[in-house]
Amino acid sequence: MARWRALPRARWRALPEEGRGVFLVVSFASLVFLPWLGTVGFWDPWEPHYAEVARQMLVRGDYVHPYWESAYFFSKPVLLMWMTAVAMLLVGVHDHALPAGSFPGTPTPSGVSVYAEWALRLPIALLAIVACALVFVAVKRLVSRRAGYVAAAALATMPFYFLMARQAITDMPFVALMTSGAMCFAIALWDERAHRSAWAYAGYAFLAFATLAKGLLGFGLAGAAFLSWFLITGEWRLLGRLRFVERVRGLPVPAGPALFLAIAAPWYLVMSLFRGVDDESKTFAYRFFVHDHAKRLAEGVHTTTPGGTFDYFIRELGFGLFPWVAALPGALGELARVRLRDRTRRDDVVLFAGLWAVITYVLMSTSATKFHHYIFPAVPALAVLCAAFVDRLLEEGLEAHVGALLLGLAAYVAVAHSLWLTPKALPDLYVYNYARPYPEKDLAELHPGHRLGPFRLSLGTRPVFSMLFACGGVAMVAAWLWRARRAMVAALLGAATAFALYVSWVHWRELAPHWSQRDLFSTYLSERGSADEPIVAYYMNWRGETFYSRNLVRQVQDTGRMKEVAERPGRKWVIVERTRYEALRQAVGPGAKLRIADRSTNKFFLVALEGRGSPSVPP
Numbered sequence: 001m002a003r004w005r006a007l008p009r010a011r012w013r014a015l016p017e018e019g020r021g022v023f024l025v026v027s028f029a030s031l032v033f034l035p036w037l038g039t040v041g042f043w044d045p046w047e048p049h050y051a052e053v054a055r056q057m058l059v060r061g062d063y064v065h066p067y068w069e070s071a072y073f074f075s076k077p078v079l080l081m082w083m084t085a086v087a088m089l090l091v092g093v094h095d096h097a098l099p100a101g102s103f104p105g106t107p108t109p110s111g112v113s114v115y116a117e118w119a120l121r122l123p124i125a126l127l128a129i130v131a132c133a134l135v136f137v138a139v140k141r142l143v144s145r146r147a148g149y150v151a152a153a154a155l156a157t158m159p160f161y162f163l164m165a166r167q168a169i170t171d172m173p174f175v176a177l178m179t180s181g182a183m184c185f186a187i188a189l190w191d192e193r194a195h196r197s198a199w200a201y202a203g204y205a206f207l208a209f210a211t212l213a214k215g216l217l218g219f220g221l222a223g224a225a226f227l228s229w230f231l232i233t234g235e236w237r238l239l240g241r242l243r244f245v246e247r248v249r250g251l252p253v254p255a256g257p258a259l260f261l262a263i264a265a266p267w268y269l270v271m272s273l274f275r276g277v278d279d280e281s282k283t284f285a286y287r288f289f290v291h292d293h294a295k296r297l298a299e300g301v302h303t304t305t306p307g308g309t310f311d312y313f314i315r316e317l318g319f320g321l322f323p324w325v326a327a328l329p330g331a332l333g334e335l336a337r338v339r340l341r342d343r344t345r346r347d348d349v350v351l352f353a354g355l356w357a358v359i360t361y362v363l364m365s366t367s368a369t370k371f372h373h374y375i376f377p378a379v380p381a382l383a384v385l386c387a388a389f390v391d392r393l394l395e396e397g398l399e400a401h402v403g404a405l406l407l408g409l410a411a412y413v414a415v416a417h418s419l420w421l422t423p424k425a426l427p428d429l430y431v432y433n434y435a436r437p438y439p440e441k442d443l444a445e446l447h448p449g450h451r452l453g454p455f456r457l458s459l460g461t462r463p464v465f466s467m468l469f470a471c472g473g474v475a476m477v478a479a480w481l482w483r484a485r486r487a488m489v490a491a492l493l494g495a496a497t498a499f500a501l502y503v504s505w506v507h508w509r510e511l512a513p514h515w516s517q518r519d520l521f522s523t524y525l526s527e528r529g530s531a532d533e534p535i536v537a538y539y540m541n542w543r544g545e546t547f548y549s550r551n552l553v554r555q556v557q558d559t560g561r562m563k564e565v566a567e568r569p570g571r572k573w574v575i576v577e578r579t580r581y582e583a584l585r586q587a588v589g590p591g592a593k594l595r596i597a598d599r600s601t602n603k604f605f606l607v608a609l610e611g612r613g614s615p616s617v618p619p
Helices: 002-014 017-033 046-060 079-091 116-142 145-157 159-164 171-190 196-214 217-233 236-242 255-273 284-298 312-321 324-336 345-366 372-396 399-421 440-446 461-481 485-514 518-527 544-548 559-567 578-588
Strands: 246-248 251-253 450-452 455-457 535-538 554-556 571-577 593-598 604-610
Touching (some): 017 116, 017 145, 046 079, 079 116, 079 196, 116 145, 116 372, 145 159, 145 485, 159 171, 159 312, 159 372, 171 196, 171 236, 171 345, 171 372, 196 236, 196 255, 217 372, 372 485, 559 578, 578 593, 578 604
Parallel strands (some): 535 571
Antiparallel strands (some): 571 604, 593 604
16 A cells, blocks of 8 residues: 555656646646636626637638628737637537527527637636746746746736636737747757757747737737847847757758748738728728737727826736735846846846836837736736746845845735725726726625624625735735745745635636626526527627627617617517616617616626517516
């Protein structure tokens, strides 16, 4: 028996050290990202928007020209839609495990598989895990094993990262693939023992797919950071390590760029030559490169927060990095320690990560179009800098970094207090409309708690935040008083892990129904009398109504048209924002009978509507 118990340990020890580390990092990141990943509906508007574009690929049999509702869709590249279309195909989105009341046949098919959310989000989470693993490998090889573990753990527990890992939108594929490519290039460039060709070509492939995920930024940000590193250091002789040019039979061949173009260029070339137009009569070349790149940067297009000064993203980074803001002053201080002469591999990594973060911040701050998540590409670079500081802290002791620790503790307290006051800052990191109401009352009703003397014990958001933030802060202060450097780092890691698990496993799931229309459509499908009872979206454009109705929802944005719909015989169903319910009542007139069939979200009502002379709506 003892021999059998020892067998797994022997096999574990037989694995290469780096392989064991990758396994631990992948396991940890999976623990944060994967549980309950597909148990909630798609968040309006981006998730169902891209999901519907992918679903149309299956419906139309066209995997090259993205399509939305009744026109081509040119605003985003195709990689996310390809991944999610394949995932939908595998789970049978149109005919497998449909919710109650669905009707898969013609002429009015309805319902999407209950596994749709799992299928679409899983590839995104897996890309996020791959990036964490490659961050570990690169930082371990170039800084230290300890720094590698800290970098991966910090990245996986930063709210910006673990929340984006749960969203089937373009940003995580872009950032994860770009980060993976940058880490491969870093290994090829600075690891003397690496198989340079393999790592360099992997870097080109990752950046090519990142370009298919988001556009020019897919290679532009990492490329600008590496170019800046070469300009500052003057180490142009090392460019050959990236296989920018290789000799093939004596001839110089740009092998790396050729691989990049072979992956990234064909789809863009086909689309640039395509003569179809979108819903605004724009071709792909104009919409994508002019409108959604140049004008978005220079003029500002389609944003809920236009303009904004240099401080716009400071607040979002505070929330998006918490609690690692405690290490941020020291992380930025690592840049001041870099010496261009007699640089070490650690210095090269720190300089590159700093350039990556600074270039991203400057570019996004000067962009006329701003969303909170635009600063997300800087997060992996900041995680690497935090790891470099923590590694130095463990090596040199707390007393050598008093200033950085005091500033870090102040940042921790300030951001923790702001998060406690405004927990809505977390979903605002990745949603579209920041004015959407936060379900404060609904969340409180989920956790009434139990009174224990003067205290109320509850798993509600603010009570849990209070406990986590206080415990983390007290533990770090206690570690300082005892001059225990390992305890200080353990307190920060523990607070980050506990916070990430609570927000991912509990808070995110409780928020989701208020940003999704899935439950409303489940009610509609289960309560309707037949597959022919129509559903109407009244003055809405939140995208979820299109995906969950399989593009059969009737968009009505006119009171006269709404009255005509109401006067038709038979029961109709209407999804309407709560703030427009009275306008809907007035539009349909006094003869129509309305019943709110589902009020489970704080944003919408699902309304059953009978026209004049129709039977009463059942209670």
